[in-house]
Amino acid sequence: MRKNKAAIIVIALAVLLMCSPLLLNNHALLGVDGYFQYNRIYEAALQLKNHNFSFINLYSFQQAGRVVNSLYSPLITYVAGGLLLLVGNWFRFQILTLFIVYFVSGYVMYAAGRRLGFSKRVSIALGVIFLSSNVVYGFIFGVTWRSIAFGLLPLLVGPILDLYAGDWQLLSMLKLGVFIGLLAQFQILTVALVVLYPVKLTH
Numbered sequence: 001m002r003k004n005k006a007a008i009i010v011i012a013l014a015v016l017l018m019c020s021p022l023l024l025n026n027h028a029l030l031g032v033d034g035y036f037q038y039n040r041i042y043e044a045a046l047q048l049k050n051h052n053f054s055f056i057n058l059y060s061f062q063q064a065g066r067v068v069n070s071l072y073s074p075l076i077t078y079v080a081g082g083l084l085l086l087v088g089n090w091f092r093f094q095i096l097t098l099f100i101v102y103f104v105s106g107y108v109m110y111a112a113g114r115r116l117g118f119s120k121r122v123s124i125a126l127g128v129i130f131l132s133s134n135v136v137y138g139f140i141f142g143v144t145w146r147s148i149a150f151g152l153l154p155l156l157v158g159p160i161l162d163l164y165a166g167d168w169q170l171l172s173m174l175k176l177g178v179f180i181g182l183l184a185q186f187q188i189l190t191v192a193l194v195v196l197y198p199v200k201l202t203h
Helices: 005-025 034-050 074-087 090-115 120-132 145-164 170-184 188-202
Strands: none
Touching (some): 005 090, 074 090, 145 170
């Protein structure tokens, strides 16, 4: 943490700046995918609160009994539902999730830059620039989980470098598998693009 103190401070300040319009106006945004994603999170929150776990959606989507959470990133949705119960309202939930998503995205890009041999200053700049890219920053407007998946993509830089360097040890392969599984919790398409592209290059 001491070695990366400057990166943590700069990225945190950049994230606060990005979230400042919501903080200053004390107002949350629904976003393009907000209705869909927040219904799923509300469902998970109420299932946790009532200890009433079901593969169908009982409390959301007009109580139509749709099967959504069981097929669409169930583990992360329950984590988000627990977070919603913890903070108590949608505004605090959105601010906290925005901060977490953006900070983690910026920091993993910084870590990827360091792994690729860039200096700290360049790596920090990469992290901040990555945050301002449309695909990641769009999370504030769209609440799209695709933005989270793309924001986590730099996690794969280290394990993939190890893979191409011939490091096939169990720990390295397990780390790669865990990271890919984490991305799959947010968007399967992103995982398909990441996994299939190196395969295409080898043929």
